[in-house]
Every structure is written in structure tokens, then in C-alpha cells.
Amino acid sequence: MQDPQDQTPGDGGDSRPRRPEQTRRRTGGRIRSEDAHEQTLLATAALLEEIGYGRLTIEGVAARAGVAKSTVYRWWKSKAALVMDAYGLAVTQRMPEPDSGDCAEDLRIFVRQLYSVVEHPTRAEALRGLMAEAQLDPEFAPRFTEWVRSRRQVVAALLARGAARGELAADLDLEHAVDLVFGPFWYRLLARHLPLDPADASAHVDRLLAGLRAS
Amino acid sequence: MQDPQDQTPGDGGDSRPRRPEQTRRRTGGRIRSEDAHEQTLLATAALLEEIGYGRLTIEGVAARAGVAKSTVYRWWKSKAALVMDAYGLAVTQRMPEPDSGDCAEDLRIFVRQLYSVVEHPTRAEALRGLMAEAQLDPEFAPRFTEWVRSRRQVVAALLARGAARGELAADLDLEHAVDLVFGPFWYRLLARHLPLDPADASAHVDRLLAGLRAS
Amino acid sequence: MQDPQDQTPGDGGDSRPRRPEQTRRRTGGRIRSEDAHEQTLLATAALLEEIGYGRLTIEGVAARAGVAKSTVYRWWKSKAALVMDAYGLAVTQRMPEPDSGDCAEDLRIFVRQLYSVVEHPTRAEALRGLMAEAQLDPEFAPRFTEWVRSRRQVVAALLARGAARGELAADLDLEHAVDLVFGPFWYRLLARHLPLDPADASAHVDRLLAGLRAS
Amino acid sequence: MQDPQDQTPGDGGDSRPRRPEQTRRRTGGRIRSEDAHEQTLLATAALLEEIGYGRLTIEGVAARAGVAKSTVYRWWKSKAALVMDAYGLAVTQRMPEPDSGDCAEDLRIFVRQLYSVVEHPTRAEALRGLMAEAQLDPEFAPRFTEWVRSRRQVVAALLARGAARGELAADLDLEHAVDLVFGPFWYRLLARHLPLDPADASAHVDRLLAGLRAS
DNA sequence: TCGTAAGCGAGACGGTACGTCGCGTCTTGTG
DNA sequence: CACAAGACGCGACGTACCGTCTCGCTTACGA
Structure with missing residues (x-):
């Protein structure tokens, strides 16, 4: 989806350009949880297999991933963007x-x-x-x-x-x-x-x- | 959608395949309101123009048509079926x-x-x-x-x-x-x-x- | 509920005083179906046994009795009146x-x-x-x-x-x-x-x- | 309804037994809006005065309280439970x-x-x-x-x-x-x-x- | 080493629309 | 006329997700 090299380091390689492009302020603050991220994508893939795109919901993905809904919304702005990354x-x-x-x-x-x-x-x-x-x-x-x-x-x-x-x-x-x-x-x-x-x-x-x- | 010739006269050209095929029992029962029907399709077309397919809702169509939601559901089983008929x-x-x-x-x-x-x-x-x-x-x-x-x-x-x-x-x-x-x-x-x-x-x-x- | 003797003949013995008391016009018109009547009361009683008062509906009674809803409404003005007669x-x-x-x-x-x-x-x-x-x-x-x-x-x-x-x-x-x-x-x-x-x-x-x- | 003394302060005196008894997990989660809660009860009381129990609807209460229907359902499982608290x-x-x-x-x-x-x-x-x-x-x-x-x-x-x-x-x-x-x-x-x-x-x-x- | 700035879980909130149910009324036949 | 059939407008139901918003807690920098 994106060349690996245009990734801001620590940005996980798949986040959408929602965070300002200006190389992210990065002055303190907890670092992004790679785990939460990965679990989200895995849950998305798993649910796609199980129930299909149409019945996939962000709510469901978050629950399955054991992740807060707001965390999903923080990194992906829509179900489609999420699926695009996951799949x-x-x-x-x-x-x-x-x-x-x-x-x-x-x-x-x-x-x-x-x-x-x-x-x-x-x-x-x-x-x-x-x-x-x-x-x-x-x-x-x-x-x-x-x-x-x-x-x-x-x-x-x-x-x-x-x-x-x-x-x-x-x-x-x-x-x-x-x-x-x-x-x-x-x-x-x-x-x-x-x-x-x-x-x-x-x-x-x-x-x-x-x-x-x-x- | 359908061959014009298989239309029951007065059936508006958009009968759903929900009712028993062909000759419809037609023993008693209030006759289907051609008006409610037509208004629904007109409202659908109008709303398509105004807000587009994505934001079209059956609720909205019913309201616009001055028709009960249940009447819409009686004849069309989904927004897509409705749009297909209307458009x-x-x-x-x-x-x-x-x-x-x-x-x-x-x-x-x-x-x-x-x-x-x-x-x-x-x-x-x-x-x-x-x-x-x-x-x-x-x-x-x-x-x-x-x-x-x-x-x-x-x-x-x-x-x-x-x-x-x-x-x-x-x-x-x-x-x-x-x-x-x-x-x-x-x-x-x-x-x-x-x-x-x-x-x-x-x-x-x-x-x-x-x-x-x-x- | 009522003394049997105050019944207009042909009035079934249990209809509520919705029809004018003046000994009913009786000038032509189909006579009231004793059967529809009885089936309604039987269905009411049966459904009371099965699902209880709370979940009883006139719609359900009519369906069970094989009677038109309007026929039920013609003779009883509410579910309560119906139950009172039936039970x-x-x-x-x-x-x-x-x-x-x-x-x-x-x-x-x-x-x-x-x-x-x-x-x-x-x-x-x-x-x-x-x-x-x-x-x-x-x-x-x-x-x-x-x-x-x-x-x-x-x-x-x-x-x-x-x-x-x-x-x-x-x-x-x-x-x-x-x-x-x-x-x-x-x-x-x-x-x-x-x-x-x-x-x-x-x-x-x-x-x-x-x-x-x-x- | 409940002994006054078992009230958690700020709990409005009407907490439902729906949430796990006592100490409520309380690890994260937006805190319950005392305002939404209170408005709901006030609206219920007001509507009881105005239209009576029989014509009271949860839909109406939510609208009157300026509260989402789902919020009402979250805390009370029926109209009766709501009225019991409000009145x-x-x-x-x-x-x-x-x-x-x-x-x-x-x-x-x-x-x-x-x-x-x-x-x-x-x-x-x-x-x-x-x-x-x-x-x-x-x-x-x-x-x-x-x-x-x-x-x-x-x-x-x-x-x-x-x-x-x-x-x-x-x-x-x-x-x-x-x-x-x-x-x-x-x-x-x-x-x-x-x-x-x-x-x-x-x-x-x-x-x-x-x-x-x-x- | 501490304060500030995130990220994160949980989950309540106002919303919108869903699809369903039953109401009571009506409009058609047919008998 | 009564009756069956059944469509109609209506209103509320209870549910599902949406996307947003507190919360309390955790983590990592930079002053």
C-alpha cells in the first residue's frame, strides 16, 4: 500500500496519514503500542474470514482484538482503510x-x-x-x-x-x-x-x- | 429489469417477486395502493437525486413519500431492491x-x-x-x-x-x-x-x- | 357476565353492547356467523392457555381462529373485552x-x-x-x-x-x-x-x- | 425502593441492580453522566403528570430528556423499572x-x-x-x-x-x-x-x- | 526525577436507522 | 350486510453501530 521506506520510524508501517506529516512532534508521550496495532489487524483479517466484509464492524474488530474502539479510530479513519491495511x-x-x-x-x-x-x-x-x-x-x-x-x-x-x-x-x-x-x-x-x-x-x-x- | 410484457396490468411494472408467483391469490384483501407505491418510487428517485444512494434510507423514503415504513418493507426487502425498481x-x-x-x-x-x-x-x-x-x-x-x-x-x-x-x-x-x-x-x-x-x-x-x- | 335472557336472539349471547340496543335493525344483510364468533372465543381461550394474557394479541386471535381481524373488532372493542367474554x-x-x-x-x-x-x-x-x-x-x-x-x-x-x-x-x-x-x-x-x-x-x-x- | 443508606453518594438514589453488585469494577470507562440520568427521571416524572402511565413511552421520555434512547435502555430495562425509580x-x-x-x-x-x-x-x-x-x-x-x-x-x-x-x-x-x-x-x-x-x-x-x- | 504528553483499556454518551410488531381502519372481493 | 383477506398509516419497540467523549492508568521522553 505504501513503500516501506516512506514510513516515519515507529509508525508501524501501516498507519494512514492521519497524523500530521511534519515528522510528528514526538516530545514525550507514550509510544504507540505495536501490539494493539497488530492485534487489530489480525482481528480484522480473522473476522473477514469468518463473517465477511459486509458484516465486519469496527466495534467487532475492537472487541475481538481486545483493543479500545478509540484506539482503532485513532489509526484508521474507516472500516475500509482498516481492511485495506489488513488485507x-x-x-x-x-x-x-x-x-x-x-x-x-x-x-x-x-x-x-x-x-x-x-x-x-x-x-x-x-x-x-x-x-x-x-x-x-x-x-x-x-x-x-x-x-x-x-x-x-x-x-x-x-x-x-x-x-x-x-x-x-x-x-x-x-x-x-x-x-x-x-x-x-x-x-x-x-x-x-x-x-x-x-x-x-x-x-x-x-x-x-x-x-x-x-x- | 423485467420484460415489459410480463407485467400484470396495473401492477406498475415493478412488482416484487415476493408475492407468490403469477396469478396472486387475489381472493379478498384490500387492493394494493397504486398511489402509495408510486409515491414511494418517486420519493426514492427524488432522494437519489438529492442525497445520493449512500445516504438514502428506507426511513427517509417512507417519510418523503408520506407512506408507512412497513408499507415499503412489505414490497421491497432492501434499499437496493427499491432503488433498482425506482431507477x-x-x-x-x-x-x-x-x-x-x-x-x-x-x-x-x-x-x-x-x-x-x-x-x-x-x-x-x-x-x-x-x-x-x-x-x-x-x-x-x-x-x-x-x-x-x-x-x-x-x-x-x-x-x-x-x-x-x-x-x-x-x-x-x-x-x-x-x-x-x-x-x-x-x-x-x-x-x-x-x-x-x-x-x-x-x-x-x-x-x-x-x-x-x-x- | 350477562343474564342469558337479555340477549337479542341471534346475537350470540356474548357480544358487547356495541350494536344499538334497539333490537337491531335486521333488514337484510348477511346474518352473523355463529361460527366465526365461537371460533374467536375458542382461539382466545386457547391462546390464553398457551401464551398468557400479556402476550395475547387480537391479531393472533384472529389468525388462530381463521377469522378476519375486522370481524373481531366488529364484536369486541378491546382485547380485555374479548378475554372477559372468553374467560x-x-x-x-x-x-x-x-x-x-x-x-x-x-x-x-x-x-x-x-x-x-x-x-x-x-x-x-x-x-x-x-x-x-x-x-x-x-x-x-x-x-x-x-x-x-x-x-x-x-x-x-x-x-x-x-x-x-x-x-x-x-x-x-x-x-x-x-x-x-x-x-x-x-x-x-x-x-x-x-x-x-x-x-x-x-x-x-x-x-x-x-x-x-x-x- | 432501597434503603437510603446503601446509596453510593452521587448515585442518585436510583441505581439499577443491573450493574454488578456493589463496588462496580470501575477500571476505566467514561463515568456515568449524572445529568443524563437525572434528566431522564425528571422527564419521566413530568410525562407521568402530563399523559399518565399508560401513554408514557420510553421513546417519549428519551426525547423529553434530551437523552439517547439507548442511554435509557442502558440503565432501565423497562418502562416499569423507569417509573419505579422516578416515582x-x-x-x-x-x-x-x-x-x-x-x-x-x-x-x-x-x-x-x-x-x-x-x-x-x-x-x-x-x-x-x-x-x-x-x-x-x-x-x-x-x-x-x-x-x-x-x-x-x-x-x-x-x-x-x-x-x-x-x-x-x-x-x-x-x-x-x-x-x-x-x-x-x-x-x-x-x-x-x-x-x-x-x-x-x-x-x-x-x-x-x-x-x-x-x- | 519529575512533569508533561501521549497511548491505551474501558465504556457511557447522543445519534441514526434498522427491521419488526401490533394497532385500528380501510377497501376489496364473495356469499 | 357479514365476512375473509389483507394492505394501509401509524407509533413504538428494542437493537446495533456509529463516532465522540471522558475516565484512570501506563509509558517514555526532555527539562
Whole structure:
């Protein structure tokens, strides 16, 4: 979600930028409890597994974590932000940024990884929940969009390299191409009109490449 | 939402599948108040415009409509179902089922219409809200998926006609092709990484057709 | 509750005087369904047994009786009135009006009968419920008070006969004496500080008579 | 309701037995708002005066007190419990526990005080309402019975002192004697067959004493 | 080494909306 | 007309979470 290096030391690596960016005053005061923090994220993950995003509540997370509600609110401003920290990272941030020298291969790797989310139903549900929340919570939407863009960036770079190498059409519309990678994926994930089968990943990429080469 | 022809006359075009299917017992019982019904839908639409899907509440709808909350609950089992009736119809049901004899032209008409939803921000927000709700409310999800399928059917038929006429590749994968029509649209609508511009509709279709012809 | 002879024929013998007393118009119109009536009272009695006065509802009675709610409302204006018909009669109206020639004996018979209500828990609960309702429903209160007076009358007459025969003090305050018969009974029935034991009836009467003879 | 002496200072004299007995954990947690509490009781009392027990609602009390409904429910589990705190105390707790050395005099004082409730119609109605509620709400009944017993205790003690002093029959049945004090009072209060006149208090006591001396 | 400044648990608070229940009324048939 | 069916407006219910707010206690710096 965030590069590890932009973390204020002692900030736990996952707090949202709610605390003033000006390197935090830090003049005395009890230090943040790493434990409370961790328990919160663990409880969130556990509850996501058990009851799903929709029925997750901050109240419930706090109770499960043995943490005060106010402590949760101190570090995360919404359920979505909490879930994003607890799960988003695990789900997708660790996705590869493949660079094999072969654009088709890179794409294949990336898309396979993308589709593999459905093998972890809770992660898939978390993705759905985050997307849903982004529609309903105007404060969360920009943060989600930003995350989407960061994911797009990986694919865009990958395609740009391919185009530079001449593997793809020169006049490629990058943004549109990236939409063709993610669009059908999200659509199936959300609309559920057909199952999202990791086995389809290859076919998806093949058809994609056909279009991108011709252009 | 529903085929216009399966409407019982005087049933307002929005009957819920809650009442026993078809012929409704109809032996005694006060007849359903067309007025209460209509007022509810109008209030829903009005509030959608004013405060948006996220802040819409059944309580608020009932109050605005001058209708008892229990009456709303009698006919709609969730906010999403209510919005679907109040808005879904207006939003998409009236979309065309073009059949000009030219597949490319048909697609263009359909997609243009699809993209035009963003010219009505409230409708766009309603669409987003419904999709979000489908992720959060397991009871609503199937109903939404069904509606998605009905929309897909229109495009599938259109493409099938084109394939039969030889305008498209014979070995066309229909489902995947339909995903390419709707996927990028929904993706942009929901993720907001880039604006959804009706002017892009043509380009979208052109690229689509290129792929579908080659296959 | 009412003498059988004051019934308009065809009026079922237990309807409350809601219909005008002027021997009912009776000019065409469907005749009152004896069956609906009876089923209502039976359902009331059954539900009293099962769930008690407190949780009894007119809605529930109607459903159980297979009768329309409006039919219940047509003949009884409140739950209390309904219960009074369904149960009150059985509970207390059939109590004896003893006249053995011996005032002490008469009292003993009467009080024993009074206390025996606790052997029928449902009846006891109905009595409690009616008393409670009389406190909460101003419309029902007078009807209940009237019934109380009718019960008092029996005892008053009994005592008056005794006084005339010289078995009791001549300067007896009748109303107060009757209060001493019913007061402690109701008090124990309602306050539940001590169980109401039919075996106590004799002791109650004995102490009572001691006081009434001396005066 | 409770002995005045077992009140934690600042606890308003009306603490519910809902919180763990005695010393309350008191490790963290916002302190209970004495103000919210007091406003609730005041609003209850005010509404009792204005609309009476029957039409009192918790919803209404909360609104009037400017307090959240959930706060009311946190401290009182039913309307009856609320009224008992708001009014019961005022009505009867402050009743005297006379000990003049003369049993007859003590009784007279007590009964006069008892009858005087009818001079405050709202209190009388509250008493009726509480008794009614005790019949209808099984959860409340024991609490009410307990209160009744505490009131009886006062009279029992008074009579026991008299008996010890030889003012009353030695073989006095205390429980029955107490029933004779309260029974007729409640009976008249509830059944309304005759008005409850404070002027009758003396006569009531006189007749009572006659019986208790003779026994 | 002490005071000041957090962080933390607990949990009460004012709110908002929920979804349900029963009321008593009404509007439809049908008999 | 009575009756069944059942929809309607209404009002309150009791619950669930929200996000905020004291509390008392603990921890860590910096003066």
C-alpha cells in the first residue's frame, strides 16, 4: 500500500496519514503500542474470514482484538482503510512486477496472479468489499482509486516496455490497453455472471495480445 | 429489469417477486395502493437525486413519500431492491436492442447508450450503488446478477447475429466478447481512475471490432 | 357476565353492547356467523392457555381462529373485552350464590370458591390480566368495575341476610366488610408476596367472622 | 425502593441492580453522566403528570430528556423499572416508619399516609400502572413483589412491636394482619368500586385493631 | 526525577436507522 | 350486510453501530 521506506520510524508501517506529516512532534508521550496495532489487524483479517466484509464492524474488530474502539479510530479513519491495511497488502501489493524481456510472458504472469485471487475467497471478498466501499464512502474513494492506479502502473510499464521492443503495436493506447486487462477481471469478480476461473487467464491474455499486436 | 410484457396490468411494472408467483391469490384483501407505491418510487428517485444512494434510507423514503415504513418493507426487502425498481428501469431498461442489420452499427448504438449514463450523474451513482450493494448484501446479489445477465443477453444476441452474417469471426467466444463490452465500462465507472467520456464510446467499439473480426 | 335472557336472539349471547340496543335493525344483510364468533372465543381461550394474557394479541386471535381481524373488532372493542367474554364467564360468573341459612357457611362456600381460582393458573392469569387492563385502558375500566360490583353484590347480600338473622353485628358496615372479603384475596393474587393457598380460605373466613360478629 | 443508606453518594438514589453488585469494577470507562440520568427521571416524572402511565413511552421520555434512547435502555430495562425509580421512591419510600410506642397510633399514622396517595392523582396512577405492569411483564413482577415486601415489612415490624408490648393478641398471624392493612387499600385503589377516601383511613384502622386485639 | 504528553483499556454518551410488531381502519372481493 | 383477506398509516419497540467523549492508568521522553 505504501513503500516501506516512506514510513516515519515507529509508525508501524501501516498507519494512514492521519497524523500530521511534519515528522510528528514526538516530545514525550507514550509510544504507540505495536501490539494493539497488530492485534487489530489480525482481528480484522480473522473476522473477514469468518463473517465477511459486509458484516465486519469496527466495534467487532475492537472487541475481538481486545483493543479500545478509540484506539482503532485513532489509526484508521474507516472500516475500509482498516481492511485495506489488513488485507489489501496481502492480496495484491505483493503481486509481481514481471520483467522477463518478453511482454507476452510478463502479461501472462501478471494476469495469472490476478486471477489467482479467487483461490482465496476471503481475499476476493475483501476486494469486492473495498470496491463497494469506494462507491459508498466518498472519503475512501480517492484512496482506493489511488491504489487502483498503482496497480495499473505496473501493467502500463510492462506494456510500454513491450511496445518499445516492438512486440506491440506502436500506436498502442496504453490506458485503454490497461482497461482491457483489468476491466473484464473486475467485471466478472463483481457481477458474478460467470465464474472467475484462473484457467481462463491464458485465454484472456491470448485474445488480449492479438488485439494489442494488431491495433 | 423485467420484460415489459410480463407485467400484470396495473401492477406498475415493478412488482416484487415476493408475492407468490403469477396469478396472486387475489381472493379478498384490500387492493394494493397504486398511489402509495408510486409515491414511494418517486420519493426514492427524488432522494437519489438529492442525497445520493449512500445516504438514502428506507426511513427517509417512507417519510418523503408520506407512506408507512412497513408499507415499503412489505414490497421491497432492501434499499437496493427499491432503488433498482425506482431507477434501474429508467437507467437501463429503456436501452435499445438495436438491430440495424449491421453488427458494427448495432454495437456502436448500444455502447453509446451505455456510456451516456454518465451524463446523468444520479443514474451513474445509482448504478455504482447497486453494484456496491450487490457486493455487500448476499440476498440482493443474485437479483443484481440476473439483471446483469439480461443486459448481457442483448449484446450477446447482437453479436451472434453479426457472426451469423459473417461480420465477425466464426469461432467467436461470445461470453468473452460481451465481457469486453461491459468490463471496461464498469471498470472505469467504478474505479474512477479515468473519467468515463461518452466520446470514448466510438474508440472503444472500434478497437473491440478489430479484435472480434480477427479473433 | 350477562343474564342469558337479555340477549337479542341471534346475537350470540356474548357480544358487547356495541350494536344499538334497539333490537337491531335486521333488514337484510348477511346474518352473523355463529361460527366465526365461537371460533374467536375458542382461539382466545386457547391462546390464553398457551401464551398468557400479556402476550395475547387480537391479531393472533384472529389468525388462530381463521377469522378476519375486522370481524373481531366488529364484536369486541378491546382485547380485555374479548378475554372477559372468553374467560371471565367461565372463571367467575358461575360462582355460587350460596344461601344455606347460615351466614358463616355461606361465606365459607363463597370464599373457598374464590380461592379455588388459583387451581386454574390460566384463569388466575386472566383475572390478573383483566385487572391490569382496567388500570391501563380507561375505556375498559368501567366495565371491569361493573363486574367487580356484581361480584360484591353477591357477598353483600349474603352478609345482609346474616345480619338480619342476627348472626353478625347489627351496625355492620357492609361495604367495608365486603372489602375485607375481596381485598386480601386480590392483594395476594396480584402482589404475589405470598402464595394464594385455597387451604387458607377457611382461616381467612374465620378471622373475618370474628371481626364481623364483634364489630 | 432501597434503603437510603446503601446509596453510593452521587448515585442518585436510583441505581439499577443491573450493574454488578456493589463496588462496580470501575477500571476505566467514561463515568456515568449524572445529568443524563437525572434528566431522564425528571422527564419521566413530568410525562407521568402530563399523559399518565399508560401513554408514557420510553421513546417519549428519551426525547423529553434530551437523552439517547439507548442511554435509557442502558440503565432501565423497562418502562416499569423507569417509573419505579422516578416515582416509586417519591410515592412511598418516604413513607414513615412510625414508632411512637403506641401500636394503634403507629398504624394510624401509617395508614393515613398510605391513603394520602390519592391526593396526588399522578402518584395513584403510577401505583396502578406499576401493579398492572407487574401482572403483564414477568420480568418486572419480581422487582415489584420485592418492593411490596419491603413495604409490608414496615407494617409487620410495627405490629410485632405492638404484640410484644401486649397491645395486640399474642397469637397474631402477622402476614395475615399485614394483608388486612394493604389488601383493602389496593383493592379500592384498583377496582374503583368505591372512592378511596383518606378520611376512611381512621375507620379502617379502628376496625382493624378491633380484630387484631381480639384475635 | 519529575512533569508533561501521549497511548491505551474501558465504556457511557447522543445519534441514526434498522427491521419488526401490533394497532385500528380501510377497501376489496364473495356469499 | 357479514365476512375473509389483507394492505394501509401509524407509533413504538428494542437493537446495533456509529463516532465522540471522558475516565484512570501506563509509558517514555526532555527539562
